[in-house]
Amino acid sequence: MTSVAAFDPQDLRIRPMHADDLRLVERLSSSAFVDLEARLAPAGQEAPSGRSVQAAQIWIARTARFLDSDPGGCWVAEVGDAVVGFATSFRRETTWFLATYAVATPWQGRGVGKALLDAALQHSRGCVRGMLSASSDPRAARRYKLAGFDLHPQMTLSGTVDRTAVPELRNLRDGTPGDQEWMDSLDRGNRGAGRGRDHEFLRSVHRLRVIDHRTGRGYAYSNLDGVQLLAADNRRTAARLLWDALAAVPPGRSTRVAHVTGANQWALETGMEAGLSVRLDGFLGLRGLKPPAPYLHHGALL
Ligand SMILES: CC(C)(COP(=O)(O)OP(=O)(O)OC[C@H]1O[C@@H](n2cnc3c(N)ncnc32)[C@H](O)[C@@H]1OP(=O)(O)O)[C@@H](O)C(=O)NCCC(=O)NCCS
Structure with a gap:
């Protein structure tokens, strides 16, 4: 398996997601978001926990539906035989939506996310509107803004x-x-x-x-x-x-x-x-809305 240190962008392969990938990409997304929360949490805040078993099952069932309805919107990134990231997107009528997008923490900041988002955005061709919900990760904000989305801060x-x-x-x-x-x-x-x-x-x-x-x-x-x-x-x-x-x-x-x-x-x-x-x-990311x-x-x- 290629190590992060020895990574050559030419080793990166973006391919359509398959049903066999679902368990792995669910785990990948859970840990990428836990790591992000831990990175952004104020000092002293309780460590975040990953998705519960039930939430993971719902996540997989939801993503399986995207694979069914929008196979052209769902992609994984591989380096050697390891899946290092993924993006799922779907179209409803003439709006394109990004559902989930994550790169495994050690692989972030190396261009994997850009290649994945470019692949998912191919699925937005012909859509006059786009919508996505961005985390607070500055890498995500950069990718979305450069892809032409207006960013609107959101609160919880x-x-x-x-x-x-x-x-x-x-x-x-x-x-x-x-x-x-x-x-x-x-x-x-x-x-x-x-x-x-x-x-x-x-x-x-x-x-x-x-x-x-x-x-x-x-x-x-x-x-x-x-x-x-x-x-x-x-x-x-x-x-x-x-x-x-x-x-x-x-x-x-x-x-x-x-x-x-x-x-x-x-x-x-x-x-x-x-x-x-x-x-x-x-942020809420919007195009044409x-x-x-x-x-x-x-x-x-x-
Ligand atoms: C958001 C995410 C999918 C992007 O994938 P990635 O592989 O890290 O993205 P890339 O390396 O292609 O692009 C990151 C960009 O941010 C820049 N960047 C890296 N670290 C940064 C930082 N700390 N602050 C600001 N920008 C940063 C990079 O230089 C790059 O920009 P460039 O291509 O113009 O040089 C990934 O970082 C991730 O999984 N984050 C945690 C989960 C998450 O937030 N997912 C998005 C949900 S909406």
């Missing part, structure tokens, strides 16, 4: 919810497949593309709550860790959906509301009222 709210602050909530219900059509049209307004069958996957792993009322429409997917995706046609409806998700977090359990851009002040206001604290956390609002994107399904 976290903490335990002050339950005395939860308002009375009306007109919410569990979502059904019958809601998908209007949910897709909301997404077309926000990101230029509906989700189609991605809703099936989201429903299989998250709780779906909706408001479909004369005062507004919106939907939110969440799990025990917090809200994972939220879209609405007005801020008040969005805030009610967020409160509903926060109220469902078991008492005392810490929660996270990630991917809050400056265009979503309503989410900051709700989070502050709920007693959560805020920190900067990466304005920062969506009211909208909290999904990290991989955007």
Whole structure:
């Protein structure tokens, strides 16, 4: 196996991802993100842990779907017989999305990421819009900006919810497949593309709550860790959906509301009222789109 020290860029091979690669690339991404978190964490902060077994299974199932729907968007980088990085991307209607992108820590900063992103971007040909969620890694920001994405800082709210602050909530219900059509049209307004069958996957792993009322429409997917995706046609409806998700977090359990851009002040206001604290956390990268609002994107399904 080629060592990092002896690496010659000519040894790098970019090839399509196969189903056989899924377990390995999941492990690679988990450790690349743990290493990044440890690198960026303030001194004294608890060491980050990797993905749980259940989260790893969900990650693999989600990535297998990208391989099925968008084989041309999923690539791995090899040096000798070792997989050292990968990128997965997909198209929905005329928007291209980058789902995940990582290079094994020892191989970072050597041009592997550029070659992978170039391959994934081939899959964006003919798409008028693009969207990705960037970590706080300055290498990622550099790659995305140089690839023509506008970078919008995003924030993460976290903490335990002050339950005395939860308002009375009306007109919410569990979502059904019958809601998908209007949910897709909301997404077309926000990101230029509906989700189609991605809703099936989201429903299989998250709780779906909706408001479909004369005062507004919106939907939110969440799990025990917090809200994972939220879209609405007005801020008040969005805030009610967020409160509903926060109220469902078991008492005392810490929660996270990630991917809050400056265009979503309503989410900051709700989070502050709920007693959560805020920190900067990466960028939303956009091409041919304005920062969506009211909208909290999904990290991989955007
Ligand atoms: C982001 C990532 C995939 C990029 O892959 P990579 O192989 O490191 O990327 P490259 O070497 O092709 O490019 C990195 C660029 O950043 C520059 N760079 C390296 N270290 C840097 C640093 N500390 N600060 C700023 N720029 C840096 C490099 O010079 C290079 O720019 P150049 O090509 O113009 O010279 C990889 O670093 C990674 O896995 N990071 C952790 C996980 C992550 O953040 N993934 C992205 C999720 S959105």
